[in-house]
Amino acid sequence: MTATLAPTQDTPAATRPASVARGYRFELVKLVSQWRIRLVVLACWIAPALFVAAVSQQDSLPVDTLFGRWMHATGWAGPLVVLGFSGQWALPLLTSLVAGDVFAAEDRLGTWRHLLVAIRSPRRIFAAKALASLTVIVLLVAGLVASSVIGGVVAVGNRPLVGLDGDLLSAGDAAGKVLLAWACVLAPTLALAGIGLLGSVTLGRSPMGLLLPALVALAMQLAQMLPLPVPVRLALPGYAFIGWKGLFTGPEQLGPLLIGIVVGLVWAFVATALAYFLFLRRDFTNQTDGGSPRRALIAGALPLVALLAVSAATVAVAVPTSGSGIQQAKVETSLAGAFGHLYRQQTDELHRPAVTEAQLKSSAACTKGDVSRGAEGAGNDWRCVVSWQLPGASATGQAIYQLDLTPDGRYVADGDGPKEVNGYFLLRTSNGDAPNPLWQFDGNVDLLGTTKG
Template sequence: MTAIAAEAPAIHRVPVARGYRFELVKLLSQWRVRLLIIACWIAPAVFVAVVSRQASLPVDTLFGRWMHASGWAGPLVLLGFSGSWALPLLTSLVAGDVFASEDRLGTWRHLLVAVRSPRRIFVSKAFASLTVILLLVAGLVASSAISGVVVVGNRTLTGLDGHLLSPGDAAGKVLLAWACALAPTLALAAIGLLGSVALGRSPMGLLLPALVALAMQIVQMLPVPVAVRLALPGYGFISWNGLFTSPGQLKPLLIGMVVSLVWALVATGLAYFLFVRRDFTNPSHDGSGRLALVAGALPLVVLFGLTTAVMAPVAGATGSGIDQDKVQHALATEFAHLYRLQTEQLHRPAVTEAQLQSSAACTKGGDQVAAEGPGNDWRCVVSWHVPGVESAGSAIYQLDINPVGRYVADGDGPKEVNGYFLVRTPNGDEPNPLWQFDGLVELLPSTP
């Protein structure tokens, strides 16, 4: 008996690398995943090419009004759409189903016999789903960027404060913006892993990342305090806007990335905790239950409370972060940049921002409402000085500011300054740059 036992072959666990390759092949063999890959590598190119050729542009989307002017506006329009809809859906279909599919097929015991380690199974599945998600995101970026440059051209891009970005600078900022959006995407993917483990074969596990993203998107559109806004990983899909101002609004961008990565780590840790403690000997038990829900959902609620408490002193205020001084500064700065652009397009003598000395005086809803917070009732008068002219110029704007700080300025006269008329440019006739434009109000206190 001792000799027989000594001659028995040792049982070795399957290496993580081999398990990863096995899980990756399983994912790529699914027709649903293959269709997603094809769509992500083709659909953005078609979308950017078609929209860029239309006379009517998606001006309600950030950078949508510049899709005729620069090929780098298309990838940013797609990024805004993807952060709201495409990326949450992709994480749901990949990460939200990677564990639940084994419950539906009843293959857990076969997999455990082959791999012999629940921990290695979890790591292999997590990395395989992450690889597929990165492949899908890479398709969105490459397809939209190539299409925009080919159809429209590698041209300068107007930033959110009116300054011009060279084609090389615009390309770098676009790639960096997509890279920053990976952090909240990882957070949603981790929530998908958690839902797939905790809810088993229930379809709610598949829908969880999309539902969480929708809830966070609704919160971002509400007039909530800045601390609450920063505490959610969904803010990472918005904070990349600060890359397109000069100087860049990097503080909210870094906060959004850190918060998203913390959420990703916590959600992944919870999913791992539930998975390795699951009873695989009972085929009728798929991991769902009161303990799984409590251990999965309650810690995320606590995490949200903790991040909100940490963000409160960072935000520096309990309000929306949008006040009169910030609006006036943002509008005056952008007006000066765009005034220079208009001067160049109309072939007038060059002027600098320092010479213009632009300033803005803004009110909200008349004297009865405090000049703070989002709304479409902001009214601003911009004043500036042209060298050699004694009297100051003035122009009126109506501003619509949303809760995340983005505003749309609509020129309200005089017509020859900010009214609608076409300006002949090297790329064709374009609307007056001072007529309507997008801008960004920094929600956090400025760093001295």
């Protein structure tokens, strides 16, 4: 005969961990209650609109920034200028501020013991903190998008946008591409957020954990300025921060962009998984554990370096392009196409008889320094002669351009004569006076495209 003990009022009831939803709400309230987070949210929802509206009304435009030269012409150029700045500086700093501090704050305040007593599950604590950080980051990105779009459309208007191939996008097409471009940069932003979580877990109260996403983003910017092989360039988790420009070419250069998005999402998953793995193995009973640089190097940095090597090798196998991806034939094809589109725009603004690209038959012959055949690579020593043929004319028109081509494929074409074709002069348009569209314009070379003209 066996005896069983009946539960009494003095027997403590079995405790269950708090749900992820309750932990998530708790962590979200903790984040948005911080004055610096509130200030940053407010700035993201107001500052871009003020910036775009103010710059659009100035005589001097940020022509060295992609789409900056079109901020007088359309309200959809402003959000793209803000996007370029955000990818370089704003988003890395925002992810550092949110994800890079979400675990380190508990180390500084010594509140892990209280948090564990309240939630009673390290797994649910990690999930709640990661989801709360993601929510705040998405809120900040949404603010940047909405504010810059409202500021541009209100200040300038819902007008067509000139793409990087010289073609004129309707206002509806421009709006869709602008929103899609902002959506694409969520992938590298999540990658930086995962790196921020990893740094916050491994480095504890050290300020390096807070700065890690920004430092990684700065390193990626410097790497993109180097003459790297195309597979290595695309394997960097931040490539989508600049790859979105492929949406504004014709045909769209989606290959590099899609690779950049996939790489960014893989980095986000791996970095977050490493942070989760290390967080569960942490000794919460040691109140002096402020993070270990050795642990950060072995369990954090080395796996990410290995991931970069694997990503580069995978991209190298998947894509046929090697080297810089910038070849003479690609540059000539891109420049000739952009010139044809912009020539039509100039013809329309000068009220001349309409002409099509097929009638123009524009072509380009480029050299790089002293290299006239087989030139490749970035540089500001590209010189191109564009030729075209007008219907009914016996002579072939020619115009000279100097190109400044960056390692990521973007170039600025600067007209070098004849003055009546691609020199500087103002044209009267329906939106006011505007510079000659053939004087200076931006273009982009497809790094994964073929070299056939």
